[in-house]
Amino acid sequence: MPFGNPNHPGPYGNSNHPGPHGTPGQTGPGAPAGQPANTAPSGQSVPPRPPAPPVPPAPGGPAGGGSLQPVKLFWKHPHDMGGLSFKIWFLTLLTFGLYRFWGKTEVRRKLWNAVLLNHQPLEYTGTGWELFLGFIIVLIVVFLPVMALFFALALYFGPDSPMVNIAPIPLYVFFFYLTGVAIYRAMRYRLRRTRWRGIRGTMTGNPWAYGWTYFWTTLTLPFTLGWSYPWRKVKLAQLLVNDSHFGTQPFRLDASWKPLLRPFAAAWLVSAAAIGILLLLPLAKEASLIGASQTKEMAPYVILGFIALLLASAYFWLRFQASSMNYLTGQTSFGSAGFRLDVTPGGLFMLMLTNLLIVIFTVGIFAPVTLARAMRYVMERMEITGAVDLAAIAQATDSIEGMGEGLADAFDIDAF
C-alpha cells in the first residue's frame, strides 16, 4: 500500500475526520465549496505524525542526504486573461457585485498555475465562498456597527456638529491598526491556499503583533520626515517573510536597512528639491526678487525645469523601489536555497505605464490582465539559486481558517 489506499481508512483516515494525519480536517482542495467551516478540531494538540508510510524512493535517490535538488522557476503566461476579465466583469454586473469574490478566485487560480517550479505549477486552493464569508463577517462585525455609529452621531448631534468629526477619531486610529492586521491575514490566507506538489504554505506568527508594528512604525514617518521609511520597510518585510513557511520549512530574510539608505536618500532629496522649487517660486515673485518682465521670459524654462525635476524624482523613486525589491528578494533564503531578482527602474516604469493605459482604455475591466503582466514581469526576472532538500519539507500542520480575507477586502488592500 505505497500511497495509501483511498478505499481504506488506513493511517490517513477520511479527510473530514480528525484523523492522525498532518492536516486535521483540512478541506480537500476541490471539495465542494460552502463548507469551509469544517476546519479543525480546534487545532490544539495535533497528535504527532505517525511513522510515515513507506515512501517510494524518489528519483533523486534515498530520502535524506541525497534529495538536494535545484528548483527552476518558470513563468508560463496564462492564456486569454482578457476573456476571463470580460467574463468576470459581466457576471459581477449580473449578480449585483457578488461575483467579484469568485472572479478573484478564478484570476488567482490562473496566476498561480502560471508559476512553474520544476515544470509543476503552483496551485491555488482558495474558494469564492471563503472570500465571501470573510467579507460578510467583517461587514457584520466591523462595518455595520461603524456605519450605525456614524449614522447615529449625525442624527443625534446634527450633520454640522463638530462631534460628528471628533467622536470617530479613536475609531480611525483603530482602523489604522487593523490595516496591518488585514495585510498579514490576507497574506496568510493566500499562503495557506498555495500548494506545490500538494504541500501548502502557511504563516506562524500573530497578525495582531504585526498590526501593532505596522501601526507604530508608520507613526515614525512624520516625525522623521519620511527618513524612517527604509528601516520600516525592511522591518515589516522581515516580520512577514520570517513568519512564512512552505510546509515545515521556513523562509528567512536577513536584511538591514543600510543598503537601502542611499537610493532612498537620492529619491528623497530630488523630490524635496522639486517641492522646494514649487513652493519657493511664488514666494520669490512676491518678494519681487524676480521682475515681471523677467518672469515672462523665464516662464518656459521654469516649467521645463520643473517637469524635468518631477520626472527625475519619479525615476529615483522607481530606482529605490527596484533596488529594495531586488535587495529584499536577494536576502531571502529558503533552507539552502536562495533567490535572485533583477528588476530595473526603467522596466518598472514601462510596466506601470502600460498597465495604467490598459486600465484607462478598458475602464478597469482588464484589471486581471494587468495583474498577470505585473506578475510576469517579476517572475521572469526571478531565479531560485542553490538547491532545496525536498525530502525534508513536510506538510504544514496548522489548521486552516475557514474564511477569507474580509478585512483586507474591506480596507481595499489587495496584492492580487
Next chain:
Amino acid sequence: MEEFAGTYSDGQNALALDVRVWLGGDGLHISGGGHEVIWPYDQLVSSGPVLARHPAQIGCKTLAGARLHVEDIRFAGSLMDHAPHLGHRAHNRRVLAPMFAAVLAIAALIAGLYVSNISIAAGIARLIPQGARAKMGDQLAKSMTHDRFCTRPEGVAALRALTARLKRPGSKDAFVVRVGKMGMVNAFTVPGQRIIISEKLLDFADGPDELAGVLAHEMGHALELHPEASIVRSFGLSALGSLMFGQSSNMETLAALMLQLAYSRQAERQADGWALKLLRQAHIDAAPLATFFRKIRKKYGDSGRFLTALSTHPATKERIARIEAAGHWVATPALNKSQWAALKKICD
C-alpha cells in the same frame, strides 16, 4: 490501454515520483517505484476545473495533499470521459449555481418582505429609546426646514390646543407639532413624534377641520413608528448595497434617501385608521379630511410628484371612500374662529 507519464507527490513531503498513469474501468491507475495504486474516479478532486488540452493536476478526496500531475495535454480529455465531475460544466454547477441561488434568494427575500407586511425595520425601530428618537427627529426637522419655523405665540397656542385635543386621552404621547416655512404643500412626521406642517399646507387648508384631519393622519404615522422604521429600513438597504458593491455609502446620501422614502400603502392605511380614531374620540368631523384629499388630488393628480411625504399618500378614491364611509359622529369645530385666525397668521 493508453498510458500517460505523470508525477506523483504524496502530500507528506515535496518529493515527486515519476509514475505511469492509465484510465482503468475501476479508477485511475498510478504506478511507479514498484507499486501501484488505484484512485476511484468518484474520489478525484481538483481545485479548479480540469480543462481539456491543458496539463492536469488532481488529488484524491481521502488522501489530503496527494497530487498527481500529468503534463500530457491529451490526458485531461480522456479523464473527462470517466470523471465528468472535474470538468468545467460540473464545476460551474457545483460552485456557481449556489452563488446565483444566493443572489436570487436575497432578491426574493427583499421582494417578500416588501410584499408581505412583516417589517423587520419596525421591530428594530421599537428598540430605539424615546430620547434618541426625539433627538433624531429634531435634527431631521431642522435640516428639512433649514431651521425656519413659524413662532407667533397666538398661532403656537392654537396649534398646541389642537394637538392636545387630538391626543389620546391618558396616553404618554408627547407630540411636538410645528409649522415650518417650506415651499410646498406638505406635512411630515419625523422620529420622536415630531410633526411639521408646511406654511403652504396651512394656506391650502380651508378651515380647522381639514388641518385637524391631516394632523391626525400624521399622528397615526408617529404612533405606528413609521418614520423610525423607515430610517432603519434605509440603513438596512444601504448596508445591503455595501454588501453587494463593497465599501460603505456615505451618510448624507442615506439621510437624503430617508426623506424620499415612500410609506407603503399599508402604512398609509394604518395612518388613516388612526386619523379616524383620533378624530372620533376628539369629536371632530372627519369629512373635511376627505375634502382635503379631494382638493389635493384635483390639484396634483393621483401620482402627485409634488412633495415628499404627502405625495406618497395615494389620495385615491379608495381612501376618500373609506373616510366617508366611517360615518358621522357628534362633532364640534376643531378650533374656534379666533384660534383658527391666529393659527393662519402663525408665520407673519
